Amino acid sequence: MKKRKVALRRGExxxxxxxxxxxxxxxxxxxxxxxxxxxxxxxxxxxxxxxxGVDMRLGLDIASLAERGHVNQIIMISGDSDFVPAAKLARRAGIDFILDPMWSNIANSLSEHVDGVRQCVNREPENKNDPLHIDNSSEPISIDEDLDLDDEL
Known part of the structure; x- marks a missing residue:
């Protein structure tokens, strides 16, 4: 959650x-x-x-970022077809929309509306070799250096 340019949305x-x-x-x-x-x-x-409430929050984030032109790429970790409208909106706004389903099946309706599918995270134990794995990260980014996406939305 403290990585620069990363937003995490939690439901209730x-x-x-x-x-x-x-x-x-x-x-x-x-x-x-x-x-x-x-x-x-x-x-x-x-x-x-x-x-x-997670789907709604993510959909609103995507729509807001797309309409304001704050990003040029979104990588979403999901395979849920509920995100088709948000993905379509982002792509119409010229945003490169990449999907990482984290080893899950992707709904056909969603795969038709993304620019690419990429497995950004490997399954265990291979994921522990990833330079971004928490055990391999260097000094944590301080909150002062961190970009707070909530303030921009």
């Missing part, structure tokens, strides 16, 4: 989220008597968190 957690959920295989083992409640371990659960 829903109040109704249940948190940790028992994995279906573990539940089945308990119900069939193959596993006792006392046998449950951390790997028997998964964290169920969904952020809401």
């Amino acid at each position: 957690e829903l109040e109704s989220q249940s948190g940790y959920i028992l994995r279906p295989a573990s539940l089945k083992a308990i119900l069939s008597g193959k596993k006792e409640l006392s046998d449950l371990k951390e790997h028997d659960f998964f964290l169920d968190i969904i952020q809401k």
Whole structure:
């Protein structure tokens, strides 16, 4: 979040989220008597968190940057077809729109409206060799040197 010219958008957690959920295989083992409640371990659960509002925030950022001409390239890490209108708007404004789906499938409707797809981040363990990996970064950029995109929007 403190990298120059990088903006991170976070959503909001829903109040109704249940948190940790028992994995279906573990539940089945308990119900069939193959596993006792006392046998449950951390790997028997998964964290169920969904952020809401991220797509809208990113779409508004893209539209604002495109309309104001603040950027000439956007690299978006997603594969969600909800971003088709934002990608189209950015490209009509002359912005080079690159997509990094982080190893996920890309919706056909989105792949038609981007200028390129690039895997900017390698999967583990290869990602640890990347010069931008947090373990390989040099001195962190101070907040004073950092460009605060929120102030420009």
